[in-house]
Amino acid sequence: MFSKDTLHLWVLGSLLLLVGTGFMTLRHAMTPASFGQFGHYRGTALDDCAGKPRTLVTREDCTGCHADLKHPLGKAHLNVHCADCHGQARAHIAACTEVKSKVAAGTPIVCSKSNLLPANQKDICLHCHAKVVGRAAKHPQIVFEEHMKDQEPKDPASPSVCLQCHRAHDPDPSNSPEDEESPAAAPPAAATPEAAPAAEPAAGAPAADPAAAAPAAAAPAAPAAPEGGQP
Amino acid sequence: MSSQNTQTRREFMWDAVKTFTFGTLTLTAIPMLVGEAQATDQGHSEGEGGKKGTILFGYLVDTTKCIGCGNCMVACKRENDVPDGEFRTWVERYVYYKDGRVQVDMVTAEPFAFAGKSPIDPKTVEKAFFVPKLCNHCINTPCIQVCPVGASFMSPEGVVLVDPLQCIGCAYCVQACPFGTRFINHKTNVADKCTWCYHRIKHGAKPACVDACPTGTRIFGDMNDPESDISKSLGENRIDVLKSYLGTRPKTRYIGLTAEVV
Numbered sequence: 001m002f003s004k005d006t007l008h009l010w011v012l013g014s015l016l017l018l019v020g021t022g023f024m025t026l027r028h029a030m031t032p033a034s035f036g037q038f039g040h041y042r043g044t045a046l047d048d049c050a051g052k053p054r055t056l057v058t059r060e061d062c063t064g065c066h067a068d069l070k071h072p073l074g075k076a077h078l079n080v081h082c083a084d085c086h087g088q089a090r091a092h093i094a095a096c097t098e099v100k101s102k103v104a105a106g107t108p109i110v111c112s113k114s115n116l117l118p119a120n121q122k123d124i125c126l127h128c129h130a131k132v133v134g135r136a137a138k139h140p141q142i143v144f145e146e147h148m149k150d151q152e153p154k155d156p157a158s159p160s161v162c163l164q165c166h167r168a169h170d171p172d173p174s175n176s177p178e179d180e181e182s183p184a185a186a187p188p189a190a191a192t193p194e195a196a197p198a199a200e201p202a203a204g205a206p207a208a209d210p211a212a213a214a215p216a217a218a219a220p221a222a223p224a225a226p227e228g229g230q231p
Numbered sequence: 232m233s234s235q236n237t238q239t240r241r242e243f244m245w246d247a248v249k250t251f252t253f254g255t256l257t258l259t260a261i262p263m264l265v266g267e268a269q270a271t272d273q274g275h276s277e278g279e280g281g282k283k284g285t286i287l288f289g290y291l292v293d294t295t296k297c298i299g300c301g302n303c304m305v306a307c308k309r310e311n312d313v314p315d316g317e318f319r320t321w322v323e324r325y326v327y328y329k330d331g332r333v334q335v336d337m338v339t340a341e342p343f344a345f346a347g348k349s350p351i352d353p354k355t356v357e358k359a360f361f362v363p364k365l366c367n368h369c370i371n372t373p374c375i376q377v378c379p380v381g382a383s384f385m386s387p388e389g390v391v392l393v394d395p396l397q398c399i400g401c402a403y404c405v406q407a408c409p410f411g412t413r414f415i416n417h418k419t420n421v422a423d424k425c426t427w428c429y430h431r432i433k434h435g436a437k438p439a440c441v442d443a444c445p446t447g448t449r450i451f452g453d454m455n456d457p458e459s460d461i462s463k464s465l466g467e468n469r470i471d472v473l474k475s476y477l478g479t480r481p482k483t484r485y486i487g488l489t490a491e492v493v
Binding site: 032035038039040041042045046048049050051052053054055056058059060077079080081083084088127128131132133134135136139 | 306381
């Protein structure tokens with residue numbers, strides 16, 4: 001049927017067809033099924049990107065339990081992220097969630113005490129309020145040594161020296177803490193049976209429930225420090 | 232025989248069948264390829280907005296409010312597990328000296344702002360300000376165009392994303408981005424970039440950097456919603472974008488830029 005010459009063309013054509021078919025089959029096999037669903041990308045990648053876990057502790061995580069602060073946020077610090085000063089309290093949230101899951105809804109609870117107050121409190125304040133070239137003039141800034149010259153703090157050496165005149169939640173000096181104890185001096189309001197971590201219920205949930213607090217003793221415990229509205 | 236000048240009827244019919252078969256195959260292949268190209272173009276132009284009922288996310292940076300605390304950088308790294316030395320967002324400081332020099336440096340956020348940096352004498356400074364930087368989520372994206380495997384794409388809400396499963400780590404997009412916002416994540420070895428925290432904004436939350444900002448420098452929202460914070464701010468302020476001459480049409484907008492800020 002074929003001449004000697006046309007046979008070559010047919011062989012060549014068949015080879016091309018074979019290679020082409022092979023390529024298309026391979027391409028089809030290696031392209032994800034949802035590729036091209038919305039555009040030139042894998043359609044399920046949208047859900048992958050949207051489904052990643054949230055790790056950052058945000059204000060909503062705190063206000064769920066601490067809606068009523070002993071010291072409400074003043075205008076100046078209204079936008080300050082709780083975690084900026086109190087740290088990423090993942091252990092605290094995990095412990096409290098566990099305690100909460102074991103009691104009836106609405107029961108006031110005492111959580112294990114993760115230390116939610118920074119040891120280097122002064123540095124936390126200076127992080128935003130140290131005088132730095134570039135910060136807008138209207139933003140309150142101090143050179144710490146100069147600021148201390150005309151102040152009369154009770155304990156100038158304390159790492160929480162700022163809190164002796166300023167409330168962290170409402171730092172306007174006109175709202176000074178006056179004779180309230182500094183957080184480091186505050187006595188533990190309630191002790192768990194194990195007594196190791198001092199615990200104070202959150203503001204607005206004053207009743208302590210030792211039975212509920214007991215399981216939380218297993219959670220990471222840090223040096224005693226009161227929690228809630230302070231600072 | 233075929234070498235003869237005249238064909239037999241049988242040979243003519245056989246040639247006709249061959250011509251018809253190959254012709255049909257070729258002609259059907261062309262519309263398929265064209266259709267695929269059109270679908271691609273639609274994918275790229277998605278998110279340009281203007282359609283009613285759709286979401287078009289936008290981001291506004293008010294540089295006049297930034298205090299360079301770096302809380303946004305820390306929050307971003309925590310939220311997105313960005314390795315040390317790589318940044319999805321960062322904060323630059325532009326210092327204009329009285330002798331005419333302009334110096335740019337970057338905020339170091341940890342352990343606290345400007346730790347370990349030698350302070351600048353304020354008397355020598357004419358003016359200085361901070362400029363937070365992040366992905367511009369351009370409408371005409373150079374980075375998506377150069378991706379050879381379809382790993383970079385724009386979501387229907389206008390967010391430029393990377394599909395880590397498709398990405399081969401060739402870094403074409405890193406070079407294509409005129410704003411230097413992309414990098415190869417040395418933990419995963421694929422391209423990484425700001426996603427405006429797509430996993431947060433899809434569920435109604437704000438990006439981590441916006442949540443963490445104590446001064447309201449960073450504003451985020453749906454630009455198609457006239458009642459959103461960002462729509463109002465965009466309407467009330469004089470808005471600029473970085474490198475507008477490149478025509479990438481960024482959706483990250485700025486208040487208070489100067490000509491030196493690039």
